[in-house]
Amino acid sequence: xxxxxxxGAEKLLEIWFDTSETKLTTRNDxxxxxxxxxxxxxxxxxxxxxxxxQSKEVDTYVLSESSAFIWKTHLVxxxxxxxxxxxxxxxxxxxxxxxxxxDMVDQIFYSRRKFLRSDLQKGPHSNFENEVAYLDxxxxxxxxxxxxxxxxxxxxxxxxxxxxxxxxxxxxLEVIMTDLDPEIMKIFYQDNTTSATExxxxxxxxxxxxxxxxxxxxxxxxxxxxxxxxxxxxxxxxHITPEPEFSYVSFETNAPYSLYNxxxxxxxxxxxxxxxxxxxxxxxxxxxxxxxxxxxxxxxxTRTDYQIVCLTDYDxxxxxxxxxxx
Amino acid sequence: xxxxxxxGAEKLLEIWFDTSETKLTTRNDxxxxxxxxxxxxxxxxxxxxxxxxQSKEVDTYVLSESSAFIWKTHLVxxxxxxxxxxxxxxxxxxxxxxxxxxDMVDQIFYSRRKFLRSDLQKGPHSNFENEVAYLDxxxxxxxxxxxxxxxxxxxxxxxxxxxxxxxxxxxxLEVIMTDLDPEIMKIFYQDNTTSATExxxxxxxxxxxxxxxxxxxxxxxxxxxxxxxxxxxxxxxxHITPEPEFSYVSFETNAPYSLYNxxxxxxxxxxxxxxxxxxxxxxxxxxxxxxxxxxxxxxxxTRTDYQIVCLTDYDxxxxxxxxxxx
Numbered sequence: 001x002x003x004x005x006x007x008g009a010e011k012l013l014e015i016w017f018d019t020s021e022t023k024l025t026t027r028n029d030x031x032x033x034x035x036x037x038x039x040x041x042x043x044x045x046x047x048x049x050x051x052x053x054q055s056k057e058v059d060t061y062v063l064s065e066s067s068a069f070i071w072k073t074h075l076v077x078x079x080x081x082x083x084x085x086x087x088x089x090x091x092x093x094x095x096x097x098x099x100x101x102x103d104m105v106d107q108i109f110y111s112r113r114k115f116l117r118s119d120l121q122k123g124p125h126s127n128f129e130n131e132v133a134y135l136d137x138x139x140x141x142x143x144x145x146x147x148x149x150x151x152x153x154x155x156x157x158x159x160x161x162x163x164x165x166x167x168x169x170x171x172x173l174e175v176i177m178t179d180l181d182p183e184i185m186k187i188f189y190q191d192n193t194t195s196a197t198e199x200x201x202x203x204x205x206x207x208x209x210x211x212x213x214x215x216x217x218x219x220x221x222x223x224x225x226x227x228x229x230x231x232x233x234x235x236x237x238x239h240i241t242p243e244p245e246f247s248y249v250s251f252e253t254n255a256p257y258s259l260y261n262x263x264x265x266x267x268x269x270x271x272x273x274x275x276x277x278x279x280x281x282x283x284x285x286x287x288x289x290x291x292x293x294x295x296x297x298x299x300x301x302t303r304t305d306y307q308i309v310c311l312t313d314y315d316x317x318x319x320x321x322x323x324x325x326x
Numbered sequence: 327x328x329x330x331x332x333x334g335a336e337k338l339l340e341i342w343f344d345t346s347e348t349k350l351t352t353r354n355d356x357x358x359x360x361x362x363x364x365x366x367x368x369x370x371x372x373x374x375x376x377x378x379x380q381s382k383e384v385d386t387y388v389l390s391e392s393s394a395f396i397w398k399t400h401l402v403x404x405x406x407x408x409x410x411x412x413x414x415x416x417x418x419x420x421x422x423x424x425x426x427x428x429d430m431v432d433q434i435f436y437s438r439r440k441f442l443r444s445d446l447q448k449g450p451h452s453n454f455e456n457e458v459a460y461l462d463x464x465x466x467x468x469x470x471x472x473x474x475x476x477x478x479x480x481x482x483x484x485x486x487x488x489x490x491x492x493x494x495x496x497x498x499l500e501v502i503m504t505d506l507d508p509e510i511m512k513i514f515y516q517d518n519t520t521s522a523t524e525x526x527x528x529x530x531x532x533x534x535x536x537x538x539x540x541x542x543x544x545x546x547x548x549x550x551x552x553x554x555x556x557x558x559x560x561x562x563x564x565h566i567t568p569e570p571e572f573s574y575v576s577f578e579t580n581a582p583y584s585l586y587n588x589x590x591x592x593x594x595x596x597x598x599x600x601x602x603x604x605x606x607x608x609x610x611x612x613x614x615x616x617x618x619x620x621x622x623x624x625x626x627x628t629r630t631d632y633q634i635v636c637l638t639d640y641d642x643x644x645x646x647x648x649x650x651x652x
Contacts (some may be wrong), residue, residue, distance in 0.1 A: 310632035
């Protein structure tokens, strides 16, 4: 028995910017921030850039601990392990102001699953209360929510209570899986698979969005990350911690909601987790409640939690599923 | 400026019992528990009985700190101030076994609003984590939820993740009001009103359910409690802490859901709070979501939070409303 442990659960930060000028111009683009300035921020968080790519709409980074995506006026930063993601917030706000004239925050989402080992986290990340206190010191009107069972698995969210000015109404799906099938997880060890591309194909990640460009990475001795770019600024990203003692896989996308039912089913069948959480943002709860009764039932899984939070512009839907004992 | 403070926010405990015998008999009745045994339990919690009454279906107690209701196989205990409600749980389980042959717990609900001054609470009540740890030591399969904004006002719930065997599917509405109209609150001072009955009539509590029998109490120098019994085991209960620095009013009933829209409106107009929380149990969320879009909008109030938790047999709907600034 070793003490080896890795916290797969990511901290996830999404910030939407705006300008106090009357309208957005080409100057207002987060992608004007120099690459070395971004890498400096990532250093603060304790991440390195492993791969970089771009499409017309988005710059994407595969990181030593998860991923970053940068669009014109918003960004997604997702970091796992013992990274200190919140240390990036203030520097990012400054870079956005300096290089992109984006001097206002339109909306922010900070979220994460309950850590397996919060005692190994650093700074405010050791508990949600401290994270909230830190964010409250930077933003006005922040709202902190806990979804799921606080004495078991749960998921935390911090967001601003305000209507968005610039932010397009979009949607995000995250599927967070634990207790994964150890046979499947073997794919993500360099002893069994020689390259990231091979891992991507073996498990079938290349078939989730056949039109995506995939930027993947296989870690030494094990672990896997990928960012996928589709047309129109759509993305998906998968991160895999395969060790059986603390296996963890996350799937995230901003693909359209109409695909979610098939997507969740595909992803869950691919990884065969013992438990999984789904979070969906940006969906009308009334519609989705109706939809979930029809669709969001997965063979072999029992839904033990289902919650809806109606936010100012968004609805958030949280589901928690466990493999049914036979 | 004095240090005078009273925590109006109640701890609310509802327990549904069952027997391991094949079926319930007349023996299985919580009302067989002797009155002095009940008063002993209330002493542990730091409450005294001020008034007692009964109907065919239910025994009701107005307490020095809130209320108790005891039916054949379930009970509701609601206590405010610095009472230690959870100290009652184990003794109640023992009394139910000894005097009513009710040796199993079918379901439990423990809930409360975030305290104004949690530093003044005793024992596990100083924070929800400790309350949950205590309940987890007594029950298996307990689920702890936090509704609302954990960095502002929120509401806590502990319940068991199991389908109910005996428990009838019923419903409960609670309206928790703060920042109340000081002019209205003056009614609940003995300087201004000579009896509980007078207070009940002045504000119009006697008109909420015209067919209710009302057992009310006006505290010295201020404060008010009432229990109301309607036919078929329906009840309502109101508790008022009128001091402007920490004013608090709670309204609770198990009246049928179809009345909720009118009830909430009536109660909110009666007390004119700056903020109020509604919690509704036992309603199908799909129906209610649809209903709320049509009905649950209150003139002069903005709904800042709206959440739905789908439990095993129940849906729980949480709303938080603030008076709209003009």
